[in-house]
Amino acid sequence: MKGEGENMEKSFAKEMPKLGFGLMRLPKEDGKIDVEQTKVMVDMFLEAGMKYFDTAYVYTGSEEATRKALVERYPRDSYFLTSKLNAGSWAAANEAEAKKQFEISLERLGTDYLDFYLLHALSKNNVQFYEDYGIWDYVRKLKEEGKIRHYGFSFHDTPELLEEILEKHPDAEFVQLQLNYADWDAPAVQSRRCYEVCVKHNKPVVVMEPVKGGTLAAPPQVVADHFKAADPDASAASWAIRFAASLENVMVVLSGMSNIEQMADNLSYMRNFRPLNGEEQQVIKNAQDALASIPSIPCTECRxxxxxxxxxxxxxxxxxxxxxxxxxxxxxxxxxxxxxxxxxxxxxxxxxxxxxxxxxxxxxxxxxxxxxxxxxxxxxx
Ligand code: SF4
Ligand code: SF4
Structure with a gap:
């Protein structure tokens, strides 16, 4: 992580409040998104000075709920709105369908522009669709037309493939990575190496899965013991989110909050965000060592x-x-x-x-x- 201080030059990233509202797991009632509870969460989030909202074309019902809970209730320039285009074969049968997702997202969201737009979930299984369908040129054109402010991509694969994509598309403005302290050196995810590729290419990082899909909110007892000993009042999730947010090149950490309690907990330590100090970094290191000491199958998922x-x-x-x-x-x-x-x-x-x-x-x-x-x-x- 050396030398990363000078790397994050992009002003849009520098000024971003560090907590992002991931809109993939919104609260539900009777199987439907609970828009009223979502409104309360949106109010709390904005009141705390946060700005970044992250949805996607493929998150069922999320864009419509975002329109009702956010876009119809707040001035459009008071927050940042992000969505994603998915060209994978399960989400789009051809180029026209993939490109049409943008217009559909705008319509569902009730807006005429997006602040951030991502090519969604790039991996070796789908990266070619984005090339073949000309999606990179498409997002460049959307930016020229003022329909999006910034474009980047979210990523789920090896540092080697990430390097390849960034070499080929150096104009990508930011990268969204799966990053948390448990997967930092895990062979299957390689958070650290992917993060370092982004630092090398001077790309701000949007963090997804900082709590590993909720898993690190209730970590194994040996890990929880380290956190409790260091600060009996801090939640396990707070350690996970602050770890990610403390990394210098991280622009924003997405938390997929599903209820008001999670929002309140997240805001309690992200409202006036304080990066982990040296002692707290050591607590994370101890937690990582404790995790690594639990016997598991050392499969690297090379397949x-x-x-x-x-x-x-x-x-x-x-x-x-x-x-x-x-x-x-x-x-x-x-x-x-x-x-x-x-x-x-x-x-x-x-x-x-x-x-x-x-x-x-x-x-x-x-x-x-x-x-x-x-x-x-x-x-x-
Ligand atoms: S290759 Fe398949 S069938 Fe053969 S031993 Fe391995 S797992 Fe079993
Ligand atoms: S070969 Fe299979 S079992 Fe062995 S590390 Fe690779 S994925 Fe895991």
Whole structure:
């Protein structure tokens, strides 16, 4: 993280209040977004001096709820509005459908411009769609026309691919990354290395999943003990969010708040944000060490093992579910992950015929057959 101080030159990023309102998990009542509760949350957020609202074309109902709770109630220049275009095959069948998302988002949001617009969730599986459909040129044109103020992309893949994208599209103004203290050096996410690529390219970072989808709000006891000892009154989520917000190149940290209590908790420490001091950084380091000391399967999710498996077992996804259960004691959530790893033509762990092809391919030399047997005992019994 050396030398990053001089890097974040973009004025739009420098002046941004550090907490962003992620609008993906809005409160619900009877299966529908609770707009009245969302209005209260919006009021609290703006009253505290925050400005950044993050929605997306593919967040069901979110853009419409944002119009009702925010756009129709506040002057358009008193906050920043962000949405995203998703060119992945599940969200857009062709170029025209992908591009049309922008106009639909504007209509749903009831606005004629967006402050920030993102190419959504870039990864090796979809990056080519954005190229083939000319989406980069499209967002450049939208900016020239004044329909968006800034464009960037959100990202879910390796630092190497991130580097490639930024080399190819140096005009991208910011990057949204999955970043939290638990995934900082996790081989599957590599938050730290991705963050460092952004620093190198002088791109402000928008942080998503600072609390790892809510997981770090109730971390393992060994981690919670470190936090409690350091500050008995601070929530575990506050440590996670302040960790992300303390990184110099971070423009804003998105918190996907789902109720008034979460909003109140987030604002209690982000209203007058104070970066972690040296002692507090050490507490995070201790928490990271405590997490790393919990025995788990050291799978790096390289997926070399998957290709040759005659049973099409999604080995790394199954190991990730096992690790969720082991590290975070979240059996129900882990089981759901396991079940989704075994969907369609993908066999469950118990279907392994023990041919050993996967173990020959695994650079970590993991005893995959034995580990799958344990996974089957855990999730299939
Ligand atoms: S040992 Fe099992 S998991 Fe490994 S390749 Fe063979 S069938 Fe697939
Ligand atoms: S080859 Fe090994 S490390 Fe790579 S995904 Fe498979 S089990 Fe994990």
């Amino acid at each position: 070399y093992c998957v290709k040759g498996c005659p049973m099409k077992i999604q080995i790394p996804d199954i190991f990730s579910a096992v690790n969720r259960n082991t590290i975070y004691s979240q059996f129900e959530r882990a089981k759901k992950e396991y079940e989704s790893a075994c969907r369609d033509d993908h066999s469950p762990a118990g279907a392994c015929i023990k041919c050993g092809m996967c173990e020959d391919a695994c650079p970590q030399h993991l005893p995959i057959r034995d580990l799958l047997e344990e996974a089957a005992a855990l999730f299939e019994s």
